[in-house]
Amino acid sequence: xxxxxxxxxxxxxxxxxxxxxxxxxxxxxxxxxxxxxxxxxxxxxxxxxxxxxxxxxxxxxxxxxxxxxxxxxxxxxxxxxxxxxxxxxxxxxxxxxxxxxxxxxxxxxxxxxxxxxxxxxxxxxxxxxxxxxxxxxxxxxxxxxxxxxxxxxxxxxxxxxxxxxxxxxxxxxxxxxxxxxxxxxxxxxxxxxxxxxxxxxxxxxxxxxxxxxxxxxxxxxxxxxxxxxxxxxxxxxxxxxxxxxxxxxxxxxxxxxxxxxxxxxxxxxxxxxxxxxxxxxxxxxxx
Amino acid sequence: xxxxxxxxxxxxxxxxxxxxxxxxxxxxxxxxxxxxxxxxxxxxxxxxxxxxxxxxxxxxxxxxxxxxxxxxxxxxxxxxxxxxxxxxxxxxxxxxxxxxxxxxxxxxxxxxxxxxxxxxxxxxxxxxxxxxxxxxxxxxxxxxxxxxxxxxxxxxxxxxxxxxxxxxxxxxxxxxxxxxxxxxxxxxxxxxxxxxxxxxxxxxxxxxxxxxxxxxxxxxxxxxxxxxxxxxxxxxxxxxxxxxxxxxxxxxxxxxxxxxxxxxxxxxxxxxxxxxxxxxxxxxxxxxxxxxxxxxxxxxxxxxxxxxxxxxxxxxxxxxxxxxxxxxxxxxxxxxxxxxxxxx
Amino acid sequence: xxxxxxxxxxxxxxxxxxxxxxxxxxxxxxxxxxxxxxxxxxxxxxxxxxxxxxxxxxxxxxxxxxxxxxxxxxxxxxxxxxxxxxxxxxxxxxxxxxxxxxxxxxxxxxxxxxxxxxxxxxxxxxxxxxxxxxxxxxxxxxxxxxxxxxxxxxxx
Ligand code: SF4
Ligand code: SF4
Ligand code: SF4
Ligand code: SF4
Ligand code: SF4
Numbered sequence: 001x002x003x004x005x006x007x008x009x010x011x012x013x014x015x016x017x018x019x020x021x022x023x024x025x026x027x028x029x030x031x032x033x034x035x036x037x038x039x040x041x042x043x044x045x046x047x048x049x050x051x052x053x054x055x056x057x058x059x060x061x062x063x064x065x066x067x068x069x070x071x072x073x074x075x076x077x078x079x080x081x082x083x084x085x086x087x088x089x090x091x092x093x094x095x096x097x098x099x100x101x102x103x104x105x106x107x108x109x110x111x112x113x114x115x116x117x118x119x120x121x122x123x124x125x126x127x128x129x130x131x132x133x134x135x136x137x138x139x140x141x142x143x144x145x146x147x148x149x150x151x152x153x154x155x156x157x158x159x160x161x162x163x164x165x166x167x168x169x170x171x172x173x174x175x176x177x178x179x180x181x182x183x184x185x186x187x188x189x190x191x192x193x194x195x196x197x198x199x200x201x202x203x204x205x206x207x208x209x210x211x212x213x214x215x216x217x218x219x220x221x222x223x224x225x226x227x228x229x230x231x232x233x234x235x236x237x238x239x240x241x242x243x244x245x246x247x248x249x250x251x252x253x254x255x256x257x258x259x260x261x262x263x264x265x266x267x268x269x270x271x272x273x274x275x276x277x278x279x280x281x282x283x284x285x286x287x
Numbered sequence: 288x289x290x291x292x293x294x295x296x297x298x299x300x301x302x303x304x305x306x307x308x309x310x311x312x313x314x315x316x317x318x319x320x321x322x323x324x325x326x327x328x329x330x331x332x333x334x335x336x337x338x339x340x341x342x343x344x345x346x347x348x349x350x351x352x353x354x355x356x357x358x359x360x361x362x363x364x365x366x367x368x369x370x371x372x373x374x375x376x377x378x379x380x381x382x383x384x385x386x387x388x389x390x391x392x393x394x395x396x397x398x399x400x401x402x403x404x405x406x407x408x409x410x411x412x413x414x415x416x417x418x419x420x421x422x423x424x425x426x427x428x429x430x431x432x433x434x435x436x437x438x439x440x441x442x443x444x445x446x447x448x449x450x451x452x453x454x455x456x457x458x459x460x461x462x463x464x465x466x467x468x469x470x471x472x473x474x475x476x477x478x479x480x481x482x483x484x485x486x487x488x489x490x491x492x493x494x495x496x497x498x499x500x501x502x503x504x505x506x507x508x509x510x511x512x513x514x515x516x517x518x519x520x521x522x523x524x525x526x527x528x529x530x531x532x533x534x535x536x537x538x539x540x541x542x543x544x545x546x547x548x549x550x551x552x553x554x555x556x557x558x559x560x561x562x563x564x565x566x567x568x569x570x571x572x573x574x575x576x577x578x579x580x581x582x583x584x585x586x587x588x589x590x591x592x593x594x595x596x597x598x599x600x601x602x603x604x605x606x607x608x609x610x611x612x613x614x615x616x617x618x619x620x621x622x623x624x625x626x627x628x629x630x631x
Numbered sequence: 632x633x634x635x636x637x638x639x640x641x642x643x644x645x646x647x648x649x650x651x652x653x654x655x656x657x658x659x660x661x662x663x664x665x666x667x668x669x670x671x672x673x674x675x676x677x678x679x680x681x682x683x684x685x686x687x688x689x690x691x692x693x694x695x696x697x698x699x700x701x702x703x704x705x706x707x708x709x710x711x712x713x714x715x716x717x718x719x720x721x722x723x724x725x726x727x728x729x730x731x732x733x734x735x736x737x738x739x740x741x742x743x744x745x746x747x748x749x750x751x752x753x754x755x756x757x758x759x760x761x762x763x764x765x766x767x768x769x770x771x772x773x774x775x776x777x778x779x780x781x782x783x784x785x786x787x
Contacts, residue, residue, distance in 0.1 A: 028424040032610035033517045053609060057519065061573075110610070158726070167728025167766050178341075178350050178552070182521035186608045196681065198559055204681045206539050208351040208549045211770040213539075216684050219727060223680050226719040238608035240340060240523050248726070255722040260715075274719075277711035279701065285721060286714070287737040287750055356776040370779050541774040542689060 004138035017071030017097035049114035056081035080230040080265030081188035100134030102141035119147035183235035222248040227256035227273040290476040297472040302327035342529035359544035376412040384600035386440035388529035416441030425601030448480035493621035501624035515577020524603030525554035638692035648699035655744035676709030693758035
C-alpha cells in the first residue's frame with residue numbers, strides 16, 4: 001500500500017510527472033478519482049477493489065495543456081485504453097508517466113464489498129493482472145475467484161433469437177434511454193470534440209429521447225465503438241437506466257476479432273482497425 | 288377531525304379504482320422504481336428503501352414532449368397542437384424528498400411564462416407521500432429544513448404502522464377530498480397498530496445560511512478550480528434529480544415537409560449548454576459548469592424563488608460515475624465559510 | 632381488398648461506377664422495377680452508417696449500397712475502407728435484429744447495367760417478401776402528426 005504512495009510521491013517530488021491522475025478515498029470511504037499535484041496530495045493516493053474508474057477518460061482534457069508528463073495510475077485493463085489512445089494518435093507515450101498497479105479484481109457494484117458475486121466480468125478474462133508495460137509498478141497481486149459470466153449467457157440467448165425478437169429486445173432496452181450521454185462521457189474512447197449527436201446541420205441523430213432518437217443514438221454509439229471498445233465496462237456502470245451497453249460493444253469486439261483477428265489496445269505499433277484496410281477483407285456478403 | 292388508518296391491501300384497492308377511472312397511477316415497484324402502474328398489484332411500499340434511482344419528475348416534465356407539429360401545405364405551414372392527456376395523475380409512496388420537489392419546480396414553471404404542459408399535469412395530480420425510514424451517507428434532507436416526516440408537496444401523507452397499515456394524514460384540501468371520496472377504504476384509527484418509528488435520526492451536516500453566505504461572496508474562489516474537476520459532464524445527476532428542470536427546444540424533421548418542435552431535458556453539465564452560436568462558450572470548462580450546478584441549487588434559486596433547488600435526496604451522488612458527492616461539496620463550503628467570507 | 636405491398640428501397644450508389652451503371656441500364660432500355668430511389672454519393676467511402684439509419688427513419692423498407700469493384704475505386708481505396716466498415720455495421724445490425732434481408736451490398740461497375748437491374752429486382756423481391764419495416768415505422772410514432780390534434784393554425 002505504502003509503495004504506491006511512495007512511488008507517486010517521488011514522481012511528484014522529482015517532477016517525473018507534473019500531476020498524477022489517481023484514486024483517493026473520501027470521508028465516506030468511497031474510492032474516487034482525483035488529481036494529485038503535490039507530494040502532500042500523494043499521501044491520499046490509494047488503490048483497492050473499488051477503484052473501478054478508467055482514469056484514461058481524463059486525458060483529452062489535458063491535450064496541449066503544457067509541458068511535462070502526465071502521471072496516471074492504471075490497472076491492466078485501463079492500460080488498454082491508454083494504448084488505444086496512443087494507437088489513435090490522441091496522446092504520446094513519451095508524454096505519460098505510467099504507474100501500473102497489479103490488480104486483484106474490481107467490483108461490479110460499488111456499494112457492495114468485493115466478492116465472487118461482485119466482481120466485474122472483464123476481470124475473468126483479464127489476461128494480465130500486471131500491466132504489460134509501465135514506468136513504475138506497485139501493489140501486490142492477489143488471487144481471486146473468477147466471477148460467472150452471466151453476460152455470455154445473455155449473449156447466447158440473444159443469438160438464438162429470431163431477428164424480430166432481437167429487434168424487440170433491443171427496442172425495449174433502448175426505449176429506457178434518457179439521452180444523458182453518461183455512456184459517452186465515461187468512455188475513454190469517446191473523445192470527439194464534437195460528437196455526432198451534437199452535429200445539427202443536418203441533425204443526424206435526433207436529440208429527443210424518443211424511440212427513434214434513442215435507437216439511432218445507441219446503434220451509432222455502438223458502431224463508433226466497434227473494434228475500438230477496450231471493454232472497461234464503464235458505460236454500462238454509468239448508465240442510470242441499466243441498459244446492457246457492453247453487450248453490444250463486446251459483440252462488436254468479438255466480430256473484430258473473428259473477422260479481422262484484431263483486438264484494440266493490445267499493441268503500440270499496430271495500426272487501428274478502422275482507418276486501415278486489407279485488400280483481402282471478407283466480401284462474401286457483397287453481391 | 289377523525290383520524291384514519293389504511294391497510295396496504297386497501298391502498299391497492301384504491302389504486303385499482305383509480306386505474307378503472309382512467310387515472311395514471313404512479314407508484315414504486317418491487318424494483319424500487321417509479322412506474323406508471325398497469326395493475327395495483329405492482330405497487331410496493333417500503334419506507335426503508337433507498338430513494339429510487341430516478342425521480343418521478345418525468346410524469347410531470349417528460350424527457351421529451353411535443354410542443355406542436357408542423358406540415359408544409361403549399362406555401363403555408365400548418366401547425367397542429369398535440370392534445371394533452373388530461374388524466375389525473377396519482378403518485379403513491381413519494382418520499383418527502385420526492386414530494387417536496389414539485390412545489391419547488393412549480394415556481395420556475397410559473398414565473399413569467401406559465402408552462403401549461405407542466406401545470407396541466409401538476410394541477411391535476413394528487414401526491415400521496417410517505418414518511419421515510421431510510422438514510423445513508425448521501426441523504427441530507429434535514430439540512431435543508433425538511434425531514435423524513437416532512438409533508439411539503441404531499442396532499443395525503445402516510446405514516447407506516449405495524450402489520451402493513453399506515454396512518455393517514457390529510458395535508459391539503461385536495462387530500463381531504465380524496466380521503467372523503469374513498470372513505471370506505473379507510474378505517475378509524477383506534478390506536479391499535481403500533482407505529483413504526485425510524486431507527487436512527489438523520490444527522491445534521493451543514494448550516495445552510497452559512498453556505499449561502501459563502502456562495503454569495505465567492506463566485507471567484509480557488510475552491511471551484513478543484514471542486515468539480517473530476518466531473519465528466521455526463522449529467523446523470525441532473526437527469527435523475529427531482530428538482531433539475533432545464534430543457535432544450537428542438538425541431539425534428541419527419542420526412543421532408545413535416546416534423547415537430549419538442550421540449551427535451553437538458554443540463555448545465557453539458558458543454559453545449561451555454562455554447563453560443565458564435566462559438567464562444569462562457570462556461571468553457573467542467574469546473575465552471577460544476578460551479579453553476581452548485582450555485583444554481585444553493586444560491587440562485589434561493590435569490591430568485593426563495594427555495595433551495597435541492598431536496599437532499601442524494602440521488603445525484605449515488606449515481607455519479609466518479610462518486611462526486613454533492614453533500615461533501617456543500618460540507619466543504621460550509622467549513623470554508625467558517626473562516627472566510629472574503630473574495631479571494 | 633388489401634393493397635399489395637410495394638417496398639421503398641433507398642440505394643446509396645457511388646458516382647463513378649454504380650450510378651453510371653444504373654444510367655447505362657436506363658439508356659439501354661433495360662426494364663426494372665421502380666421501387667428503388669437512388670442517392671448518388673462521390674464514393675462508397677462517403678457512406679456513413681448513419682445514412683442507412685436515416686433511410687430507415689424516413690421510411691425505407693430496405694437499403695442497398697453499391698459501388699466500384701475492389702481495385703476500381705476512383706479514389707483508390709474508398710471502397711476498401713467502406714467494406715471494412717460494412718462488415719462491422721452489418722454484424723451490428725444483425726445482432727440488433729435488422730438482418731440481411733433489409734440491408735444489401737453490391738459491386739456494380741459502369742458497364743454492368745444488366746447486373747444492376749438484376750440486383751435491384753432481387754433486392755426488391757427480398758424486401759417485398761419480408762414485408763414492410765413495421766418495427767422501425769413504429770418508432771416514428773412520436774414524431775408523426777398524431778391523428779387527434781387540435782385544429783391547426785396556418786402560418787405563412
Ligand atoms: S464503450 Fe464502454 S466498455 Fe467500451 S471502452 Fe467505452 S466505456 Fe469502456
Ligand atoms: S459516440 Fe461517436 S461521435 Fe460521439 S463521442 Fe463517441 S465516438 Fe465520437
Ligand atoms: S448512459 Fe444510458 S441512458 Fe444515458 S445516454 Fe447512454 S444509454 Fe442512454
Ligand atoms: S453525475 Fe457526476 S460526473 Fe456526471 S455530470 Fe454529475 S457530477 Fe459530473
Ligand atoms: S441535487 Fe442531488 S440531492 Fe439535491 S435534489 Fe437533486 S438529486 Fe437530490
